[in-house]
Amino acid sequence: MKIATLADLEALEAQGFEAVFPQRTPYEVIRASAARAPDAVALRELRPEGETVLSYAAFVERIRAAANLFRTMGVTGERAVALLTPHTAAAQTALWGAQLAGRACPINPMLRPEHIAELLAEADAALVIVMGVNAEQDIWSALVPGLRAAGVRLPILDCDADAPCPGSDGRFEDLLEAHAGPLGFDIPGDEHATAAFYHTGGTTGAPKLVRHTRLNEAHVARSCAILHDLRADDVVVNGFPLFHVAGAFVYGLSTLSAGGEILIPGRLGMRDPAFTGAIWQQVERRGVTILAAVPTLLAAFNGVDVDADISGLRALLTGGSPLPTELAEATERKTGKPVRNILGMTECAGAIAVEPLHGPRTPGSCGLRMPFSEVVALADYGDADPDTSQQRAQGETGIIALRGPNVSPGYTDPARGRDTFPGGGWLVSGDLGHIDTEGRVFVTGRKKDVIIRGGHNIDPQGIEDALLAHEAVQDAAAVGMPDAYAGELPVAFVTLRKGADLDEAALIAFLRARIDEPAALPKRIAAIEAMPLTPIGKVFKPALRRIATGWALRAAAEQCGLSAEAVGIEVDDKLRASLTVPEGAEDRLRAALAGMPIEVSVSTRTEAAP
Incomplete structure (x- = not known):
């Protein structure tokens, strides 16, 4: 059945778990599709020397x-x-x-x-x-x-x-x-x-390793296939790496559960300019019906002229980082195809909520919960252990938590999961948000300070610990800076010990030897007089994100050829930005900001653009 609303989802659940999920392991899922259509294409991998095709x-x-x-x-x-x-x-x-x-x-x-x-x-x-x-x-x-x-x-x-x-x-x-x-x-x-x-x-x-059960993976795969209405005649572009839950389950095993074809762009994945630079021609040539990509890639695709027949394309699916409304609207205008969002975590095999393909795209929404799962907003518990009995009413903001067949049994080291897996089958996401009367999940912020760069999570504590190992650094805080391509980039703020000077290049070189993941290396490090603090003495990171947002907006304006004097930038305490620019510069600045996961308004003043 086609799912568009919460009522549709509840009607599906009324059929019973066994009827909806007859295959409970990935192998059973793939084998069932093979039994239905053994000669159908399961995988098609593009290589410079030719295609690898597996039925x-x-x-x-x-x-x-x-x-x-x-x-x-x-x-x-x-x-x-x-x-x-x-x-x-x-x-x-x-x-x-x-x-x-x-x-x-x-x-x-x-x-x-x-x-x-x-x-x-x-x-x-x-x-x-x-x-x-x-x-x-x-x-x-x-x-x-x-x-x-x-x-x-x-x-x-x-x-x-x-x-x-x-x-x-x-x-x-x-x-x-x-x-x-x-x-x-x-x-x-x-x-x-x-x-x-x-x-x-x-x-x-x-x-820090998350354990997945076979049911976790099979449930997410089949649920995503149902909500995205994947079919046996679908060709789904999946260039996500398999160490990412989206590549393995959300867009991978889900396609296999429907008996569709996974189109793998090749060893370079979606980093191959020969593929992404001719994306619409690839859609026509390969018969692509579903295009899966993080928001950063959607922004890149918007820069490619639609120079092919893409009438067979049914939808563009995205997730991994916040989906800016302007980006989604621009993509839909360009392609004439719907864009649908998803919210997920590694700790639940990649999916908490999915915007149904047959439902409307709602700005700010991540869609409906997985079938047979429960998603709630918890009251803020401060520094105490999460209390899953204290739940917010519909529409009220809280900390998103869930339980269901998609939720992992926990980390390999249970001691590391007290805040995330508080017991009773619950998973506390760390995202701030609410559930509306239509059952749609909205994320409005993060309790945790994870930086999401191109769909990959970066723990700021790792950056901060590495900075604090430097003899000149007294205190350190890392936050995400909005970026039109990557969604967020890591940046850091430090206070220095008495008599020390900031040598940013030397400090970044120091970090390079201590941070395991290159993507986590800060793009910028700034020295400040004192860290902004909460009333109980913790670093108040929203104030730092506000500064970082200003950096990002200033850089975007400069890329558009606008001088610092020509642009007025204001960022409020909710990270909503207002920009004033000379007449004639509005459209190009909006285009430069389209991929940034922040709320921005741009207005003009009457004067010549520089």
Whole structure:
């Protein structure tokens, strides 16, 4: 049935959980689609040398072969296969094969080798798969020696290579051929067994791994397919990495659950300018019906002329960071296609709420909750433990919390999850928002100070801890600065010890050796006389975000050729911005601001633009 409203969702739930979710594990989901249409295309990966195409029947055979291979290499129900590779057909095979043999642990290969080594130990990995040497992106040559230097002694297989990979313990694709055939073991556990570990939250410090059950992943996949009305004839562009829950479940397994085709842009994903720079031609040539992209990419697509027939495109789906209303409206005007938003977290396999394809896009809304889940707004609990019994009324702002089949059982280290997993099956998101009378979820801010850059979460504490290790820094705070492309960029504020001067370049170089994820390196560090504080003495970050927002707006104006004297900028305490510009400059400044996740009004004054 098509879902457009809360009443539709409740009618779906009236059918019962077993009727709506007959397959409770990712393997069952994929195998069911293969049984319905074995020759249909499951994966199509674009490569410079040509396409890799896997039917559903061939995909299931490869998943089984991968599981058999992993079992021979020591993977059991309690051990994991670590995947350090971009989104490719081989990586998809390894992801689901690992969950049959034991557990999967996809990891961002751009993390520092020492941090990856800690994640491998925390996940109890039995082997590692790394993308091998190739002409497009060489991860192997630096990463594998780095892992060995960090003490990793596990077998390391290469995949997707087109050149020799020094130190490889075998080529994944070749080993698959030797393990083809029926599954050679009984699948351990049921739908509640741990299927995967996903890292989140930290750029430095102890590893933080989220546990996913098979049901978590299958529930999110099928729920997203229902709310997005995915069909067997859909071709869904999915360039998200598989270490991101959107790539694996929200747009990946969901498409497979509907029997549709996942179109993988290739090793570079959506960072391939040959693909994204000709996006509308790709839509026509590949028969794309659903285009999934973070808001930053939507903004980039808006800069590409629609020079092709995109009549077959049904929708553009987005999430991972706040969706500015102006960006959504501009995209809909340009394409004539609906844009739909999603709210998710790694801790619930990627989805809390989804805007239904057949419902209206509501500015500021993230859509309806997942089927058979509960989403509420909690009263602010300050520094105490979350109290899930204290819930706000409809329309009142609180801290978004949820429970349901999508919610993870917690972190591998339960001590790290008291605020996030307070018990009773609840997950506290840290987002501030409300639920309206139509059941739509709105996010209006964050209790947590996570910085979201291009859909990836950056923990500001990691940046702050690294800054505080510098002898000149007395206090430090990191916040997100609005950015039209990335959504947010990390910036930092410091107070200095008596007699110290800020050498920004030297401080950034100092951080580069201490922050594991390059994306977390601050774009700007400013020294201030004193940190703004709350009445109880904590850093008041909204005041710092207000300053950072002013920086972003000033930079956008300068990019439009407007001098500091020509633009008036005001940012209020709710981060709503008002700009006054010379007559004739309004449209180009609005275009420059279109991707920023802030509320901006632009007005003109009558004088010549510089």
